[in-house]
Amino acid sequence: MYRLIAYLGILASIILGGILGLIALVLAFGALEAHYLSIVHLLIGIASGASIGGILAVIRVRRYLRERREKQLAKHLASVPENAGELIKSIIRQMRYRKEVRQDVMAELAAHFEDGLKDCKSDEEKEQKTQQLIADFGDVKLLGVLLRRAKKRCRPLWRTVVARTFQTIGILILCLGVYLVWFLTGKPVVTVDYVAELNRIVRPAADNSLNASPLYDEAAELYEKLPDEVRELLGKRYKEASPEEKRAIEQYLSENKKALDLVVAGVKKPYYWRRYINRKEEYGMMGILMPHLSEFRRLVYSLRSRAYLHAEGGRYEDAFDDVRVCYRFGQHLKGDKTLVEQLVGIAIEALAVQTLRGILSEHQMDSATLTKLQEDFEQVIADEDFTMSLKFEKLAKYDAIQRCFTEDRLGSGHLSLDGLRLLGSVTDSEMFEFILEGKHWTAPLHILFTHPNKQETREMVDRFCAFWEQIAGKSPAQLRSENIEVGRQARELVKGNILLVMLAPAYSRVIEISYRLPADVGSTLTIIAILRYKQDIGSYPENLNEMVTAGYLKELPMDPWSDKPLVYKKMDDDFILYSVGPNFIDDGGEVYRDNKGRVRPWGDEGDAVFWPVRK
Numbered sequence: 001m002y003r004l005i006a007y008l009g010i011l012a013s014i015i016l017g018g019i020l021g022l023i024a025l026v027l028a029f030g031a032l033e034a035h036y037l038s039i040v041h042l043l044i045g046i047a048s049g050a051s052i053g054g055i056l057a058v059i060r061v062r063r064y065l066r067e068r069r070e071k072q073l074a075k076h077l078a079s080v081p082e083n084a085g086e087l088i089k090s091i092i093r094q095m096r097y098r099k100e101v102r103q104d105v106m107a108e109l110a111a112h113f114e115d116g117l118k119d120c121k122s123d124e125e126k127e128q129k130t131q132q133l134i135a136d137f138g139d140v141k142l143l144g145v146l147l148r149r150a151k152k153r154c155r156p157l158w159r160t161v162v163a164r165t166f167q168t169i170g171i172l173i174l175c176l177g178v179y180l181v182w183f184l185t186g187k188p189v190v191t192v193d194y195v196a197e198l199n200r201i202v203r204p205a206a207d208n209s210l211n212a213s214p215l216y217d218e219a220a221e222l223y224e225k226l227p228d229e230v231r232e233l234l235g236k237r238y239k240e241a242s243p244e245e246k247r248a249i250e251q252y253l254s255e256n257k258k259a260l261d262l263v264v265a266g267v268k269k270p271y272y273w274r275r276y277i278n279r280k281e282e283y284g285m286m287g288i289l290m291p292h293l294s295e296f297r298r299l300v301y302s303l304r305s306r307a308y309l310h311a312e313g314g315r316y317e318d319a320f321d322d323v324r325v326c327y328r329f330g331q332h333l334k335g336d337k338t339l340v341e342q343l344v345g346i347a348i349e350a351l352a353v354q355t356l357r358g359i360l361s362e363h364q365m366d367s368a369t370l371t372k373l374q375e376d377f378e379q380v381i382a383d384e385d386f387t388m389s390l391k392f393e394k395l396a397k398y399d400a401i402q403r404c405f406t407e408d409r410l411g412s413g414h415l416s417l418d419g420l421r422l423l424g425s426v427t428d429s430e431m432f433e434f435i436l437e438g439k440h441w442t443a444p445l446h447i448l449f450t451h452p453n454k455q456e457t458r459e460m461v462d463r464f465c466a467f468w469e470q471i472a473g474k475s476p477a478q479l480r481s482e483n484i485e486v487g488r489q490a491r492e493l494v495k496g497n498i499l500l501v502m503l504a505p506a507y508s509r510v511i512e513i514s515y516r517l518p519a520d521v522g523s524t525l526t527i528i529a530i531l532r533y534k535q536d537i538g539s540y541p542e543n544l545n546e547m548v549t550a551g552y553l554k555e556l557p558m559d560p561w562s563d564k565p566l567v568y569k570k571m572d573d574d575f576i577l578y579s580v581g582p583n584f585i586d587d588g589g590e591v592y593r594d595n596k597g598r599v600r601p602w603g604d605e606g607d608a609v610f611w612p613v614r615k
Contacts, residue, residue: 021049094144413454
């Protein structure tokens with residue numbers, strides 16, 4: 001019974017130690033005025049306190065039991081002859097079993113000698129009897145082995161269960177403490193400069209004199225000095241500007257012609273690349289700076305406004321030149337660059353073709369002007385790749401892996417809390433706070449024990465990027481016909497990987513935006529051809545096949561949401577050209593309007609109408 005009480009005392013000490021460890025940790029963080037206390041820290045405090053409490057309790061219990069047994073042993077051995085005591089000690093040494101059991105056996109053997117000698121009348125008789133008992137014991141080594149086996153067979157089951165349970169708990173706590181120390185002391189090691197690798201990839205084998213980037217940057221720096229009222233004015237839709245505002249725009253563009261001339265000079269360069277740098281070395285690709293993108297957009301707004309002004313003055317060639325400059329500017333921002341740069345490039349190209357359609361809708365031009373416009377536009381878009389590039393994203397994830405996973409020590413590298421905290425500070429992600437502050441208790445346990453390791457995460461990145469490259473190469477109509485659930489499959493590829501879940505942007509939305517541009521460009525080219533046909537023939541064509549047969553179009557413009565040609569319908573004195581849009585339904589050319597009555601060409605409902613241009 002006293003052993004059971006001792007074991008319960010050890011358990012109580014472990015629990016009390018865990019509570020005290022938790023309290024000490026909270027007080028320490030309060031004294032240090034630390035704001036970051038996660039469930040991992042709490043587990044460390046509890047495990048440390050429980051370990052210390054358990055170790056101290058075991059030491060005290062073992063000391064108490066040893067003292068108790070020593071007193072009982074001394075009492076027993078004092079009542080037997082010296083040679084019998086030496087025999088007993090020799091047998092116990094040969095047992096090679098737990099100390100407490102050996103001491104029990106020692107007491108039993110001493111009792112055996114006491115019983116055998118209690119009827120002896122003289123010391124001589126006692127000595128003879130002792131020699132006889134010693135001889136009866138036989139081989140000491142064999143006897144020790146037999147006693148050990150007998151004790152193992154005869155120990156109570158409950159005692160074995162309790163002992164093994166406490167041993168297991170102690171070992172687990174010790175292992176947990178060692179594992180936590182090992183886990184938390186692991187540090188990421190940066191072995192590859194992925195920013196330098198990115199700069200190597202984006203730079204073509206060309207001389208610096210062929211790079212448009214310095215010209216664009218210089219133009220952007222001039223636009224950084226714009227007054228706020230001018231920024232706001234240029235950002236407005238030109239059609240919404242009042243006559244006074246248009247005059248103010250024209251005056252400003254005239255006074256700041258240098259910046260636009262730099263852009264015009266830049267688009268004549270065959271290449272555009274920039275040298276990427278990060279704001280902090282420790283951020284790697286996560287901290288890459290992308291200056292001037294907002295200024296680039298304002299430069300394009302200025303070119304758009306100037307194109308409208310040229311058109312209103314009948315200077316159509318100048319207007320179309322500005323539109324081509326805008327489009328070429330957008331092309332320069334695409335390719336193996338960041339997703340943000342590519343999206344800005346797509347937005348600029350879309351703005352260019354929308355501006356062109358707006359000019360065509362408001363001004364009537366002769367066939368020769370339209371023919372030259374179509375030829376120039378076909379030359380600009382020749383061999384253009386409308387697919388989004390994910391090379392930057394792949395390198396960025398590789399870089400994040402080396403900064404958020406420890407270098408191989410035992411195993412293949414595990415997540416580093418310091419790395420996750422760094423990534424959270426760069427991305428301003430609330431999810432990192434959710435994880436690291438332990439707002440859901442399973443997340444820290446997942447990080448500690450079941451999260452994919454470094455090599456597995458890298459392999460997941462490869463599969464994830466390959467999947468999105470495959471999706472980017474398919475049209476929305478193909479994805480629908482093949483019943484590919486893009487969102488679900490993408491989530492499955494990064495399931496259970498906290499890092500990749502955090503780093504995966506809304507790729508489906510990004511790729512959907514990229515689908516719009518081919519339809520935008522194809523529709524604009526078709527509109528120019530239709531207007532040419534009208535000028536030459538005197539009426540609009542009955543269908544688009546007539547345009548191809550007559551040589552006005554090289555091929556039919558395709559709708560990514562139907563994998564069929566864009567819908568064309570001839571009306572009395574006009575025509576309509578549209579895409580069925582993201583709902584995959586032909587709504588007869590009806591557009592979607594928001595709650596303020598504004599047309600949303602790529603809304604979840606309605607069609608994307610390219611012509612007639614909505615006023």
